[in-house]
Amino acid sequence: MKQPFYFIISLIALVMISCAKNEQTNAPVDPNADPRDSYVANWSASEFSTTSGTPNSYTVNITKSSTISTAIIIENFYGLSSYTVGANVSNNTFIIPYQTIKNNTNSQIGFASGSGTLTTASKINLTYTTSISGVRDSCTTTYIK
Numbered sequence: 001m002k003q004p005f006y007f008i009i010s011l012i013a014l015v016m017i018s019c020a021k022n023e024q025t026n027a028p029v030d031p032n033a034d035p036r037d038s039y040v041a042n043w044s045a046s047e048f049s050t051t052s053g054t055p056n057s058y059t060v061n062i063t064k065s066s067t068i069s070t071a072i073i074i075e076n077f078y079g080l081s082s083y084t085v086g087a088n089v090s091n092n093t094f095i096i097p098y099q100t101i102k103n104n105t106n107s108q109i110g111f112a113s114g115s116g117t118l119t120t121a122s123k124i125n126l127t128y129t130t131s132i133s134g135v136r137d138s139c140t141t142t143y144i145k
Contacts, residue, residue, distance in 0.1 A: 035090070036089050038092070038118055039062045039094070041061075041062060041145050043059065043062060043124065043144060043145055044145075045057065045059065047140070048139065051135060060076045060077060061076060068086070070088055072087050072094065078132075082104055083101050083103045084101075084103070092117060092118040093118070094118075096116070097113060099112060109132055109133075112128055112131075114129060123145070124142070125141075126142075127141075
């Protein structure tokens with residue numbers, strides 16, 4: 001006798017739970033928003049390099065690529081004055097594909113690759129590797145706005 005009673009109560013509870021209003025409120029995504037806008041700024045970099053073994057500090061400037069609608073340009077990358085790398089942005093993450101590190105006169109100094117995450121509106125965490133003059137380096141860097 002109690003078995004049908006528990007079954008009915010369970011069934012009612014299941015229906016009530018499945019019909020409950022979903023309280024999750026995701027902010028609407030503006031289809032015209034450019035995710036690169038969150039990155040464009042001057043950032044203070046705090047870098048730990050396995051090669052140097054000590055923290056390095058420098059400033060980078062991130063701008064939008066004028067030729068690729070999903071790319072950013074990181075100027076002064078790796079603390080190398082006037083040298084840049086490009087990165088492909090997808091919302092709050094970006095990939096630095098394996099590429100040549102070049103300056104504004106197209107001189108090459110080495111290679112870089114890595115990735116980063118925009119963790120807050122004012123903080124980016126990056127990990128990347130470089131190879132300059134045959135010396136390979138792995139870095140963990142934080143950019144703060």
